[in-house]
Amino acid sequence: MSVLVYTESEQGKFKKTALEAASYAKAVADQMGTTVTAVAINANDTSELGNYGVDKVLKITNDDLASFNANAYASSIEQAAKQEDAKVVIVSSSADSKYIAPILAIGLNAGYASNVVDAPSSTTPFTVKRTAFTNKAFNMTTIDTDAKVVGVSKNAFGLVESNGNATTEDFSPSLPASGVKVESVDRATDKVTIADAEIVVSAGRGLKGPENWGMIEELADVLGAATACSKPVSDLGWRPHGEHVGQTGKPVASNLYIAIGISGAIQHLAGINASKVKVVINTDPEAPFFKAADYGIVGDAFEVVPTLIEKLKAFKAQNA
Amino acid sequence: MKILVCISHVPDTTSKINFTDGDTKFDTNGVQFVINPNDEFGLTRAMWFKEKQGANVTVVNVGGPETEPTLRKALAIGADAAIRVNTEAKDGFQVAKELANVVNEGGYDLVIAGRESIDYNGGMVPGMLAALTNANFVTNCISLEVDGTNATAMREIDGGKETVSTSLPLVIGGQKGLVEESDLRIPNMRGIMMARQKPLSVVEPVNASAETSSVKFEKPAPKGAVTLVDADNIDELISLLHNEAKVI
Ligand SMILES: Cc1cc2nc3c(=O)[nH]c(=O)nc-3n(C[C@H](O)[C@H](O)[C@H](O)COP(=O)(O)OP(=O)(O)OC[C@H]3O[C@@H](n4cnc5c(N)ncnc54)[C@H](O)[C@@H]3O)c2cc1C
Ligand SMILES: Nc1ncnc2c1ncn2[C@@H]1O[C@H](COP(=O)(O)O)[C@@H](O)[C@H]1O
Numbered sequence: 001m002s003v004l005v006y007t008e009s010e011q012g013k014f015k016k017t018a019l020e021a022a023s024y025a026k027a028v029a030d031q032m033g034t035t036v037t038a039v040a041i042n043a044n045d046t047s048e049l050g051n052y053g054v055d056k057v058l059k060i061t062n063d064d065l066a067s068f069n070a071n072a073y074a075s076s077i078e079q080a081a082k083q084e085d086a087k088v089v090i091v092s093s094s095a096d097s098k099y100i101a102p103i104l105a106i107g108l109n110a111g112y113a114s115n116v117v118d119a120p121s122s123t124t125p126f127t128v129k130r131t132a133f134t135n136k137a138f139n140m141t142t143i144d145t146d147a148k149v150v151g152v153s154k155n156a157f158g159l160v161e162s163n164g165n166a167t168t169e170d171f172s173p174s175l176p177a178s179g180v181k182v183e184s185v186d187r188a189t190d191k192v193t194i195a196d197a198e199i200v201v202s203a204g205r206g207l208k209g210p211e212n213w214g215m216i217e218e219l220a221d222v223l224g225a226a227t228a229c230s231k232p233v234s235d236l237g238w239r240p241h242g243e244h245v246g247q248t249g250k251p252v253a254s255n256l257y258i259a260i261g262i263s264g265a266i267q268h269l270a271g272i273n274a275s276k277v278k279v280v281i282n283t284d285p286e287a288p289f290f291k292a293a294d295y296g297i298v299g300d301a302f303e304v305v306p307t308l309i310e311k312l313k314a315f316k317a318q319n320a
Numbered sequence: 321m322k323i324l325v326c327i328s329h330v331p332d333t334t335s336k337i338n339f340t341d342g343d344t345k346f347d348t349n350g351v352q353f354v355i356n357p358n359d360e361f362g363l364t365r366a367m368w369f370k371e372k373q374g375a376n377v378t379v380v381n382v383g384g385p386e387t388e389p390t391l392r393k394a395l396a397i398g399a400d401a402a403i404r405v406n407t408e409a410k411d412g413f414q415v416a417k418e419l420a421n422v423v424n425e426g427g428y429d430l431v432i433a434g435r436e437s438i439d440y441n442g443g444m445v446p447g448m449l450a451a452l453t454n455a456n457f458v459t460n461c462i463s464l465e466v467d468g469t470n471a472t473a474m475r476e477i478d479g480g481k482e483t484v485s486t487s488l489p490l491v492i493g494g495q496k497g498l499v500e501e502s503d504l505r506i507p508n509m510r511g512i513m514m515a516r517q518k519p520l521s522v523v524e525p526v527n528a529s530a531e532t533s534s535v536k537f538e539k540p541a542p543k544g545a546v547t548l549v550d551a552d553n554i555d556e557l558i559s560l561l562h563n564e565a566k567v568i
Contacts, residue, residue, distance in 0.1 A: 068477075068482075070447075070457065070459075071457075094478055095460055095476065095477050095478045096477065096478070098443050098459070099447065099459050099460070101443075101444075101447070102412075102416075102443070102444045102445075102446070102447025102448045102451065103447050103448075103450070103451045103457070105413070105444070105448065106447075106448050106451035106452060107451065110531070111411070111413065111531030111532045112412070112413070112444055112448075112531070112532070113532060114441070114442055114443055114444060115441055115442075127535060129538075131441065132439070132440050132441065132537070133331070133337045133438075133439060133440075133441075134333075134438055134441060135540075136337040136539075136540075137337050137339070137537050137538065137539055137540070138537065138538040138539075138540070139440070139534055139535075139536075139537050139538075140534070140535040140536050140537075140538070141532050141533065141534055141535065142532060142533050142535055143531065143532050144530075144531055144532060144533060145531045179456040179486055179487055180456050180457065180458060180484050180485075180486040181484060181485050181486070182482055182483070182484050183472075183483045183484060183485050184482070184483045185477070185480065185481075185482045185483075186480050186481050186482070186483075187477065187479050187480030187481075188479060188480060191479070193478050193479030193480075194478075194479075195478035195479065196478060196479070198567075199567070199568070223568065231501075235500075235501050235502070241462070241496070241497055242476065242480070242481070244496070247333055247357070247438060248357050248358070248495070248496055249496070250476075255567045256561070256565070256567040256568065266333060266334050267333045267334075270333070270438075273540075276565075276567070277561070277565045277567045279557070279561070280546075290546050290548075291543075291546070292543070293546045294543075294544075294546060294547065294565065295546065295547050295548075295549060295557060295560055295561070295565070296546045296547070296548050296549070297548070297549050297550075297551050297554075297557065298548065298551065299551030300551075303551065304551055304554070307554050308554050308557070308558075311554045311555060311558055312558060312568075315558050315562070315568075319562075
């Protein structure tokens with residue numbers, strides 16, 4: 001009857017969102033008076049999960065799962081849930097986990113709530129708080145089925161450390177035939193991704209042209225941040241599409257979001273609102289972003305950003 | 321190739337989000353509804369398959385009569401036929417069940433849905449539909465080519481993209497990239513006239529039940545005012561981010 005959590009890894013290492021999902025699973029298990037079992041696929045060191053409340057790890061090691069496959073992954077998690085008789089399955093909000101979750105929900109005859117931001121307000125009925133209308137509201141949702149799948153939003157519940165010990169068992173699910181095959185993966189491994197970044201540095205049309213992004217990249221570099229941009233910037237081809245954030249682009253839920261030369265249109269804000277702290281740098285004090293931001297500088301990016309880079313370098317050197 | 325494009329009918333992105341009936345219902349007063357942006361990209365890609373590969377394109381929505389103008393708009397953009405499943409679904413599962421029935425009845429080769437709708441952002445329907453109809457499934461799809469029964473798709477992953485090969489029957493969760501913003505079409509007069517002649521059939525639901533229920537809505541707590549820092553005083557910003565916000 002344990003709570004099951006799928007702890008996603010990349011190149012053998014658990015993603016931060018996986019540890020958040022484990023922390024969430026622990027909170028649910030405590031409420032239900034049970035334990036947490038994690039499913040890990042091709043992860044190297046599973047003992048780390050004990051620090052986030054996992055009691056037992058079902059460790060799958062299988063070369064056929066080396067490249068991602070939604071059906072095979074969903075089926076593996078489904079088999080684990082059945083073996084453990086788990087009624088509640090927790091997944092994260094990574095691109096892959098969001099891909100898996102609906103397939104898993106059908107496999108388990110489970111109701112599925114995505115984008116959940118808080119521990120259940122009650123477990124009978126099972127009631128969770130999820131974002132709706134692109135972060136403009138929350139919806140309290142009950143999952144009415146016996147089995148339940150919960151997708152936890154990034155950076156919402158957070159990491160909760162506990163000093164447990166996770167035992168590890170090997171688990172060998174049988175894999176279904178799959179009709180989707182990965183041919184190639186194109187991932188910049190040297191860059192921080194928007195999905196995983198603690199800090200995102202984002203710039204808009206105020207930067208005037210692609211040739212001015214050097215300072216944005218440098219600022220991101222100093223902060224260990226990912227770079228992002230507004231929609232017109234990617235539509236104009238100034239930056240790659242993968243950097244477009246907002247309602248129709250990638251969602252951002254970082255700790256710090258720095259918006260430079262971005263007006264703060266509602267569609268932009270909708271996608272980045274889940275970030276904890278927002279800083280705006282804009283020449284126009286009337287720019288709507290100032291209403292959404294925590295900190296703001298009314299000023300010219302071409303003056304403010306170079307100074308900021310310089311001062312941050314000094315700050316980092318001092319606090320290193 | 322028979323294509324079904326799933327259209328969700330959502331509040332325009334600039335809509336004020338308010339609730340009524342003790343915060344249990346979305347207040348549609350003064351709200352303009354549009355084709356979900358992700359579905360608009362999918363519909364436009366479907367038009368490409370129609371024009372270049374002779375595909376037949378049907379659009380579908382699960383919803384009440386109020387969604388018909390949205391379906392008519394899709395017809396005006398160029399879809400051949402529209403179906404409305406006459407029920408107000410309570411969750412993504414119920415929608416997926418109804419759509420699965422439409423897919424099974426109509427024998428579609430390719431189903432194009434959006435990666436998520438911008439109202440409830442569930443991101444549930446396409447994956448559930450694929451699982452219910454035993455079709456292949458690719459979500460966050462940013463490019464799609466079909467050659468006979470083989471398909472090649474690209475999907476956005478965290479930090480990059482991935483190319484996959486698959487085959488029909490296929491369900492995709494599409495988004496921007498499937499076509500570019502500049503390829504999106506605004507219905508012209510001729511399209512609007514022609515749309516009036518095209519079939520919009522209303523089918524009764526199979527009465528699938530929902531698995532989740534909405535209890536109530538809440539609005540985020542109002543945000544405090546912005547703290548302005550002088551452009552000449554960047555040290556203060558750094559100090560605030562370090563000591564107050566604790567994010568650097
Ligand atoms: C259906 C739909 C979906 C959309 N989805 C998205 C989305 O997902 N993401 C998104 O970003 N947008 C989206 N948009 C577009 C959105 O409405 C805005 O048009 C867009 O966000 C504006 O981008 P921007 O802020 O970069 O440009 P602008 O609005 O042109 O703003 C530029 C800003 O830069 C400031 N500026 C100028 N010079 C300087 C300087 N030297 N230093 C500092 N500041 C300067 C200006 O004061 C201005 O505020 C969507 C629109 C629609 C209709
Ligand atoms: N009521 C509906 N009718 C038709 N298609 C829908 C409906 N709801 C969702 N969809 C499709 O499923 C996609 C994802 O929606 P969702 O799972 O609600 O985020 C949308 O982009 C649509 O393509």
